Amino acid sequence: MTTTDPALAIGAIVATVLAAVVIGAFGNRVSRTTGDFYVASRAVSPGLNASAIGGEYLSAASFLGVAGLVLAYGVDMLWYPVGYTVGYLLLLVLVAAPLRRSGAFTLPDFAQGRLGSPRVRAGATTLVVVIGWLYLIPQMQGAGLTLRAVVGAPTWVGVLTVGVVVLLAVAGGGMRSITLVQAFQYWLKLVAITLPVFFVVAAWRADGGPEVLAEAPPQFGERTTVVMRDDAVLTLDDPVTVQVDGTVDETAQSGAVRFTAGSYAVQAGTELVFPAGATVPGTETIPSLSGGEWGFPLSNGQSEPLYRVYSLMIALFFGTMGLPHVLVRFYTNPDGRAARRTALAVLGLVGLFYLAPPVYGALGRIYTPELLLTGRTDAVVLTLPGALVGGAGGQLLGAVVAAGAFAAFLSTSSGLTVSVAGVLSQDVIGHRTASPLRAFRLATVLAVTVPVLLALAGESLGVANMVGLAFAVAASSFCPLLLLGIWWPRLTATGALAGLAAGGGLATVAVLITILVGPTDGWAGALLAQPAAWSMPLAFVVMVVVSLLTPREIPTGVRRIMVRLHTPESLELDRGANLTGRGGRWP
């Protein structure tokens, strides 16, 4: 599977990491106060800011996960990139300007400032950490997968590399340097994913343009050696003779084995050599799909496909605004108007990026079908250029995508770490240390270490899948808190808290069951794996109903806060103070 020259790939990855460190260090000279640390003192221009937000937003899920999901499950998976982008439109239209005008630095700040309750602040803090870590784990796992796919390194190498670099960059430079690093990384990612598309498509055409939607399930184009990384049950529809070295159906095998149609339990570590033209067997997680089942909507064999699509749409559309690392970026705009314009630019940058991943997924069906068998479909972006474009050109393209993938892990992880460390230092560690700067550095260590350990311990659930779960929790907690907090003066602290507990709490439980027990079939499986469709409306209903039942708790200053959130800054009005909650610790 190692089609890229390891030396070249390592060189490209090291260059990416170095660029991040150098640009970060350059920014560090400017960052001197705590304000610089968190939000770059709001002195970031809209173009730079939009690139930085794009760089932060396009995570491993976008760079690797989307193409991997498309390769495995077909056209229904295109709702992922569409959802990530529509989510941004919602953010622009309902949240961007008021949130900037609120003056809050973090989600807990907003929650406490708006509702005047330390209990709501505690709830919001907990959720920022839960969502942040849930989102960080797949970034780390993606890094492990990348290094294994391109240079054959063990998974922990990639996980630790990203962990250490992020730790150094965030603890050392804070947000100002991160802004520059992330703006650079957006453009690197865009080039890294788009450039190979032209070469890959040209190579496919030169190959005679084989039918992507062929009636039959994917076949091995040439004699292919596959090493199974995990235990798997393979399903064969046609008889085939395979060279086996390992254990099949609890029998040690070495040599040619004739398999008839049926199911076979293959142990991890078993090597299988399939002849050219053999049909790729299906597994429990990735069924063998015909061109039609894969290429047309709602036919990929997952249970309750319509429910899954709608629930995914709800999670992604409404979850984006609740991601802590996305929100903190809006405070770097000078005013509400700039926040809107920045969000619009981000919408364009993100949409531009998503044109490329489906191409990898589609061509991967022809040229890297062994990924379907090993379940490592997330690696398709990394392996396809080398597999399809031969020679030095292919090697170079492979190195470029590896660098882009690393940029994705680094940028998203940095942004998430800043947010998680921000709330941890403010609410958990803050009172126990002498200086906010030390608190922030300590918090950064904690914010990185926990997801690194979880990524090393946990079974990979698929990068985009994990991220989808983080979105579901965000959609069921911060989305109603923000929308009602901004647009509905009658929201109360008790209402918000009840809604966060009901929506965010139950969604988290569903997510944990999915991660720990693994995906299950039928309605129960669909409801647990895609909780947003029920947990998000539940959170809204609970917040509204409980708020209406506790009208005495409506904060006295709410009218002033509405003036602050919604009137343009050019008007000379009494807006009260910034919604910084507890205050004290903030510059």
Added chain:
Amino acid sequence: MTEHQRPRRETVTRPTPKSPQRGPVGAGRDIDEQTTLGETYMRSLLRTQLRLGLSVLALVIIPLAILPMVWAIAPGIGRLTVGPVPLPWLVLGIGVYPLLVLAGWRYVRQAERNESEFVRIVTRQ
């Protein structure tokens, strides 16, 4: 970090009574003093902006939400192809993105207009 090193906190305060001519006039004062009239202005601003936002979203989300339903009820529509490419790939893979940017652009323009109109009304003597 000790007290004197801490950077200055930025606070927006209401104008002092000593310089009334610098404070807001007309509707601006009504908003500051939270009179019924001021509340009416604020409610109208909120309503206008929320209605604009929701209408832009309806324009985007309703068609998108209908798509899976259409494909479920009439699978034939999901199987239409343009050349070798199935229509759903073109719609979800390429077509939606320019529409999203267009919707966002229209929203930004109109939201800024609404705000300018609000400023004009509030600062009117």
